[in-house]
Amino acid sequence: MAPSPEQKHSKDSQFDQPAHELAPRQKWYQWFAPTDSPAERRLILKLDGLIIVFVFLAYWAKVLDSSATSTAYVSGMKEDLKMYGNQLNYLNTVYMVGFITMQIPLTLVMTRVPVNYFLPAADLLWGVLTLAQYKAANVTQLYALRFFVGALGGFFFPAVQWYLGSWYKGAELARRGALFFIASQVGSMSAGYIQAGAYAQLNGRYGIEGWRWLYIICFACTIPIAFLGLCLLPSTPETCTSRFLTPDEIQLARARMAAENRQPREPFTLAKIRSILKGWRLWVLVGFAFFFSQADGVSSNSGLSLWLKAEGYSVANINTITTVSPAVTILSSIVCGVLSDIYDVKVALIATTAGLNIFACTVLAIWRVPVGLKFFAFFLSGTADGIAAIIYAWANEICARSSEERALVISAMNTVGNTFGAWTPLLVWKTVDAPRYLIGYNWTIALDVCMLLMLVVLQRCWRREQRRPAGSGV
Structure with missing residues (x-):
């Protein structure tokens, strides 16, 4: 007996669905995907x-x-x-x-x-x-x-x-x-x-x-x-x-x-170099990395420890309390890495982290807030680096079609971040402003806003690239 048009459509639609929708979803606590042999x-x-x-x-x-x-x-x-x-x-x-x-x-x-x-x-x-x-x-x-x-x-x-x-x-x-x-x-x-x-x-x-x-x-x-x-x-x-x-x-x-x-x-030819330089991937990813790499200024410029010292905390207490920030970075890195891999929510995680950092820096820029809220803001800023693994994993994915481009783009992303990180603190995180780095906190807010704008650009470029047929050039 031949299937009815409705049955045939239902059967065919199963095969029209993407494979990842048919496969069971990996749980957050699972190290392997259900589809892994x-x-x-x-x-x-x-x-x-x-x-x-x-x-x-x-x-x-x-x-x-x-x-x-x-x-x-x-x-x-x-x-x-x-x-x-x-x-x-x-x-x-x-x-x-x-x-x-x-x-x-x-x-x-x-x-x-x-x-x-x-x-x-x-x-x-x-x-x-x-x-x-x-x-x-x-x-x-x-x-x-x-x-x-x-x-x-x-x-x-x-x-x-x-x-x-x-x-x-x-x-x-x-x-x-x-x-x-x-x-x-x-x-x-x-x-x-x-x-x-x-x-x-x-x-x-x-x-x-x-x-x-x-x-x-x-x-x-x-x-x-x-x-x-x-x-x-x-x-x-x-x-x-x-x-x-x-x-x-x-x-x-x-x-x-x-x-x-x-x-x-493959061979690293002059033609390949020209192709990389003409494409969007190098410039957009490096631009995005610039804003991300500078947005961790709260934790990297000792604002918490200098504030604690100004408040009269003992050296032992300062050394103990300041270990919370890297602990927050560790936890957020693991959480972001797991969620990114399993649910493929890179954009949402990056945007959320930028939003948290904006909130933390807004509190610190206001400064005259309850002590508990100030502690919370300092600790919350430790999440800023939690998306580092996501960003570099995304760069690996975006530049997948050329091993040489992956190497150049990833190293350029890191180089630009380190280059600006070597001298911008002299201008925006001046020691004389400590512990209330008013310029630094507002600078970080601006960086995160720009990172969100660059995130929109990066996502649109990547979606356009995914729709482009393979082998159609940069």
């Missing part, structure tokens, strides 16, 4: 163990070094090396010059060489140069060392974002990116305790001053992690020969990336 789940778990563990530990170790110089300066380095005037500022400036100028070149170099050797080797060299700082006899030697330490450490964040995009699907990236990103927050929370304990226990041991021990500890943390990377990291799927992945798993990884339109590495 057993083989795919085994592969994902292996990748998490081989990649995520290394990049988390390596990023954590780098945060120890970034705070070691300031700690060393007040722990005897100033006197031992006869530093005076603005030489600490010059040290930080030299570090940032290396950090900023080498991000794009080194990230692009990584697309040309085996990643599984390049990342750990750079980490190993970074550790050796960090150790060399403990032998510095004068500030001139430190200038040279800090430049190269900055160069080798600066490219790590964008390089890892590109690397994660070479292995993980779009619905997996934000969570992994969040786990990688929170290593910096864990590092900032633990660095003070590690360095304080090391100085108290090791100062003068074997005739070595306490501030020099700080660099030795950074080295001791880094070298085992670098060797772990050399042993575990796989290269990218198209060139992978990992001893921990079977040929079938490598082939499955390639198929997963092909299904995501994630293209393998």
Whole structure:
């Protein structure tokens, strides 16, 4: 008996629906999608163990070094090396010059060489140069060392974002990116305790001053992690020969990336560079990243700690209370990463976070509010960085069709953020304005408003790109 027109339409409409609407929805607490096969789940778990563990530990170790110089300066380095005037500022400036100028070149170099050797080797060299700082006899030697330490450490964040995009699907990236990103927050929370304990226990041991021990500890943390990377990291799927992945798993990884339109590495030709520069993706994503990267000024410019000090809180209480902000960043990063991957709500999460930051900065700009509300505003501002993993996961998705474009765009996004972050605080977060940074809080409100406007532009460009037939150009 032939089906009626109504039955036929109902049957056909099932196949007209997108696959993601027919498939069961992943729950927030599930690590795998319901559609992942057993083989795919085994592969994902292996990748998490081989990649995520290394990049988390390596990023954590780098945060120890970034705070070691300031700690060393007040722990005897100033006197031992006869530093005076603005030489600490010059040290930080030299570090940032290396950090900023080498991000794009080194990230692009990584697309040309085996990643599984390049990342750990750079980490190993970074550790050796960090150790060399403990032998510095004068500030001139430190200038040279800090430049190269900055160069080798600066490219790590964008390089890892590109690397994660070479292995993980779009619905997996934000969570992994969040786990990688929170290593910096864990590092900032633990660095003070590690360095304080090391100085108290090791100062003068074997005739070595306490501030020099700080660099030795950074080295001791880094070298085992670098060797772990050399042993575990796989290269990218198209060139992978990992001893921990079977040929079938490598082939499955390639198929997963092909299904995501994630293209393998190709020659970096002049024509490709021209194509990238002519397209919208580089300029819109870098513009968006500028506003995002500067909007975390409340937590990055010590407003909370300076306010607590002005209010007469003890040093112990200040150190304890200020750990809440990075804890909020960690929690918001995980929540945003999970929600983004499972429900694909990048735009809503970014807009919500910007709105929360606008509210927090409005409260702080008013300033004369109840103490409880002021605490809430300071802590709420910690959510500003919670969307970092989402933004870089989205960039991986948007630039999926060119591995080289992904590397260039992601590194440029991070470079622009660091470049402006190196000098804009001198204008809008002036120490003389502390703890009520009226200019800084209003500046952050303006940044978040502009980020919301850029979000509309980015979303429209991306939707237009998705409607465009494959192979129709930029």
